[in-house]
Amino acid sequence: MTQHDPALLSAALAGTERALNQAIALAPHSHQELDAVSGTLLGIEITTLDLNVYIEMVTGTEVRLMAHCERDTDAFVRGTLEDFAALATSEDPAATLINSGIELEGSSASLITLQQVIARMEIDWEAPLVDLLGDVAGHQIAEGLRRFFRWGEGARASLKRQVSEYLLEEGRLTPPKAELEHFYDAVQSVAMRVERAQSQVEKLLAKAAARGTSQ
Amino acid sequence: MNDEATSNADRDDATDFGFTRVDREAKAGMVRGVFDSVASRYDLMNDLMSGGVHRLWKRYTIELSAARPGQTILDIAGGTGDLAARFSRLVGPEGQVILADINAAMLEVGRDRLIDKGATGNIEVVQADAQALPFKDNSVDCITIAFGLRNVTDKTLALRSMLRVLRPGGRLLVLEFSKPTSALLGKVYDQYSFQILPAMGRLIAQDADSYRYLAESIRKHPDQETLLAMMEEAGFGECRYHNMTGGIVALHQGFKP
Numbered sequence: 001m002t003q004h005d006p007a008l009l010s011a012a013l014a015g016t017e018r019a020l021n022q023a024i025a026l027a028p029h030s031h032q033e034l035d036a037v038s039g040t041l042l043g044i045e046i047t048t049l050d051l052n053v054y055i056e057m058v059t060g061t062e063v064r065l066m067a068h069c070e071r072d073t074d075a076f077v078r079g080t081l082e083d084f085a086a087l088a089t090s091e092d093p094a095a096t097l098i099n100s101g102i103e104l105e106g107s108s109a110s111l112i113t114l115q116q117v118i119a120r121m122e123i124d125w126e127a128p129l130v131d132l133l134g135d136v137a138g139h140q141i142a143e144g145l146r147r148f149f150r151w152g153e154g155a156r157a158s159l160k161r162q163v164s165e166y167l168l169e170e171g172r173l174t175p176p177k178a179e180l181e182h183f184y185d186a187v188q189s190v191a192m193r194v195e196r197a198q199s200q201v202e203k204l205l206a207k208a209a210a211r212g213t214s215q
Numbered sequence: 216m217n218d219e220a221t222s223n224a225d226r227d228d229a230t231d232f233g234f235t236r237v238d239r240e241a242k243a244g245m246v247r248g249v250f251d252s253v254a255s256r257y258d259l260m261n262d263l264m265s266g267g268v269h270r271l272w273k274r275y276t277i278e279l280s281a282a283r284p285g286q287t288i289l290d291i292a293g294g295t296g297d298l299a300a301r302f303s304r305l306v307g308p309e310g311q312v313i314l315a316d317i318n319a320a321m322l323e324v325g326r327d328r329l330i331d332k333g334a335t336g337n338i339e340v341v342q343a344d345a346q347a348l349p350f351k352d353n354s355v356d357c358i359t360i361a362f363g364l365r366n367v368t369d370k371t372l373a374l375r376s377m378l379r380v381l382r383p384g385g386r387l388l389v390l391e392f393s394k395p396t397s398a399l400l401g402k403v404y405d406q407y408s409f410q411i412l413p414a415m416g417r418l419i420a421q422d423a424d425s426y427r428y429l430a431e432s433i434r435k436h437p438d439q440e441t442l443l444a445m446m447e448e449a450g451f452g453e454c455r456y457h458n459m460t461g462g463i464v465a466l467h468q469g470f471k472p
Binding site: 007 | 268270272274283457466
């Protein structure tokens with residue numbers, strides 16, 4: 001009777017829940033902040049997949065994901081998969097949330113608080129490696145991974161900058177941002193003038209029609 | 216198997232024990248024999264037989280129960296107590312979970328597991344027959360029965376007993392093996408049930424017959440629509456079901472009006 005096989009969805013949620021709880025366990029500095037939002041229930045509806053997921057902060061160290069929940073949510077967000085993908089990869093989530101097609105019901109404060117806590121989370125990936133491999137080897141591997149991720153982050157930023165410069169300066173394939181904004185302003189100004197002209201024409205036509213009927 | 220019981224196959228009061236017709240009075244004892252035999256390795260076998268998927272089926276059952284702090288939950292045929300342990304956290308110290316099973320060996324394993332998990336304060340363990348539940352009328356918010364209804368001799372009687380015990384607005388959740396929705400999956404599932412399952416039972420629990428009974432009892436259990444009709448006939452309202460893993464398992468839900 002349901003469209004999705006609940007067992008498949010439960011498998012995905014159980015795996016994600018386990019990963020999230022392990023990540024939270026490795027971020028002890030966030031436990032107090034997460035504890036402050038415990039009891040918060042968020043609902044997400046992905047309209048393109050006809051899928052609902054509920055996220056509950058049970059305690060400061062435990063998050064629970066559900067496919068079905070009958071409690072009232074503190075905040076409920078609804079949007080397409082593309083909307084949520086854009087939000088997840090956005091550098092300015094608040095602006096993306098406002099400008100995207102995502103609908104928000106309930107308290108945006110609880111959503112923003114949770115987002116801020118997650119953004120501030122510092123996950124100590126070294127702890128499980130040290131537990132597994134000992135102090136020396138664990139620290140060395142963690143240091144190597146950190147260097148690799150820093151290099152990856154730098155390489156990504158550099159590639160993005162170079163591609164942007166090539167498209168703008170060398171290839172002249174895209175206009176500069178300022179030029180584009182100036183163009184949008186001009187278009188908007190023309191559109192407003194056309195609207196004003198249209199309303200004046202409509203007024204004149206109405207006056208002419210009124211004169212015609214009085215004669 | 217009890218020869219006297221199976222010799223009564225043609226009588227009106229005979230019932231199914233897997234693919235065999237047995238005397239109704241004898242079925243409960245025979246089912247008890249099966250579960251006495253598998254009790255100590257029941258969870259391990261469930262994990263192996265289902266590839267761990269039974270945990271996902273149960274996870275969704277718990278979500279659909281919408282259990283809240285302060286509620287009373289009755290888990291019938293609760294066996295080794297895996298649902299009861301999770302309900303215990305959800306209803307909290309002000310709520311109550313009743314773990315009921317007709318089989319003493321299964322209950323003993325379940326009680327020990329719950330003690331090991333530290334889930335004891337709000338759990339009561341009761342040996343009870345689902346057909347005649349020893350609880351007050353309108354006393355329970357939610358009843359779950361996971362992989363237990365097919366072993367009950369008179370399912371209609373059990374459903375009526377559950378309805379009596381539930382509070383008005385309370386819900387019943389029946390998680391049970393059912394009929395695969397695809398013919399191809401059905402054939403693969405048949406091969407698995409009658410070839411691989413008894414072999415695994417022989418290897419791990421040294422008891423192929425009990426696991427053959429489990430496979431046969433699944434085939435004799437009412438399919439999705441039949442069980443839905445039985446629940447409606449027993450007096451439940453807003454009845455519906457969710458097929459899981461291609462209909463191998465179905466979760467039926469009904470409310471006491």
